[in-house]
Amino acid sequence: MSENKAKKGITGKQILIIVIALVVIAGAIWGILALTGKKEEVSGMLMQEGVLNVGMEIGYPPFEEFAEDGTTPIGYDVDFAKALGEKMGLEINFVNTAWDGIFLGIGENYDVVISAVTITEERKETMLFSDPYINNYQAVVVAADYDGEITGFLDLDGMVIAVQKETTSDILMSDYKDTATIDITISANEKIATCFTQLKNGEVDAVVVDSTVAVVYAASNPDAYKVAFEDESEPEQFGIAIGLTNTALQTAINEAIAKLTVEGFFTENTAFWFGAE
């Protein structure tokens, strides 16, 4: 009996030693990770000398999407980023990121986010914005055979609305709903394409989305969608999101945007991606 107990004791100790060893190894790994992590922080405005790392949710046509080869990013923002890189004398590296948590990656995974980001007061508290590079409105898209009339967001009362999660459309519609201004049901999706398919399949009555995107979807699928309303009273502006303390980079980017404006880049880029106004 006493021998048994002794054996149990040894067993316990052995396992304890293994556990302690594992904890020590894990601790050492964390330590090394923490150290290397700090070492990599490059002083100055860019993470990497001569390269602007651009975070982008590549899946929001026509602003950013993958071409058919599955590797080349194309879109309005892609062309804009390339032109910006040319003006600033920097190489551009696109980092494809999920939209959820995209702003957490600024300064960690990339220097800036150029991904159809709307400038809002709320976002300004946690990040810097460049000067706006395109104007945008909130738009309501309905099925092509919808015969009602929508002259404002108040007309959406009683409808089921699809929006892309955590976008300004989502924020706007949630505001209307939370303040009980109108009674709507919101279907918040991860991808904008899902919203449009829901509309096509009759799951929802309308999609609220950036007007730039709405126009392109309606133009390429005239049998399925039409733009019912654009809220021109409240223009929104897209800007480049920059780390909160990185004012040097903000200044440099704004200078480049000013030059591009003078050269007429934006007029040309808008005409190319959205058709002549």
Place this chain on the structure above:
Amino acid sequence: MNFLKRIIDVRGWKRASKTAAIVIMAAVALLAALSWVNVSEEEMLQSASEEMQEIIRQEEASSRKYVTVTYNSFGFIKYLSFSTSGAKAVKETYIAFAGQVYPADTGFLKFIGQMVNYTYRMLGSGQNILHGVKLTILLTTLSMVIGSILSIFLALGKISKNKFISKISSAYVFFFRGTPLLIQLFVIYFSVPVIFGFSWRGLFAIGDTEAVYKGAFLAALIAFSLNAAAYCAEIVRAAIQSIDKGQGEAAKALGMTYGQTMRHIIIPQSIRRMIPPLCNEFVMMIKDVSLVFAISLMDITTISKTIMTSEGNYLVFFPALVIYLIITAIFTFLFGKIEKRLSVYE
């Protein structure tokens, strides 16, 4: 050696294996022959229309690139497309099969072309190991290997007579089985770096353009391994405890220590009983790995979602299903073989 002999001894094979071998060899030979006669990339590129060639020539002079040339080759069937971007998009697609080039802009051929293109992209062909099927298989296999090794310690810890170790192991299993895998992935990818003051990307060379994806891969590997360890620990524990108590007592009577008993008597026997549930866990893991879409790794699921967003084509999910089924079938077959070999001793 015996195994090799059995393979060489064709006459001793079962009838079904013979038929299967002949069918596979015939299929490979047919595909090789079709690839042999198929047109080359250069020839295919020349099939572009005058209009498209004019656009490409113009583009060479300008600094902006609008035309994307996509060339997907499986040898026996090839897909080529020229697509311009912008409001006035122009697109031309071609399929090469058996030495002929067919325009594939409409109808059935368009469908075939799309399927070739989607499959090619989901397989991650022509891209590094962090894409498509390769990523799925790599992540599943590594997570399961690391997870099963960890799980043995966890299982032994859980049945340990030492209260402290047993409580810690139970708490670990409880935590990882009681929270969603997606949130575990988010915590490891987003929260852990903030708490410990490092970045996943920073672990790799700053000049490496793939560093972000490598960092995300590492985070995913850690999350999936830790999660798999918790599930496997229960499988291992059940298998160990299913071995008759008399065996452990007999070993003790022979003067073996606890470690010797485990290493030589209990674990070798219980491994046989672990294989079927571990196979099940592995197959589950293949599909769980699709959660990496949330941290922007390009696995089969993310790629099909990307295609769906940019082309709005929901047919893309069918090749994805087929690819998943094939992977699962291969691994189920392999595990079946292992199970059969081990059950010889039962």
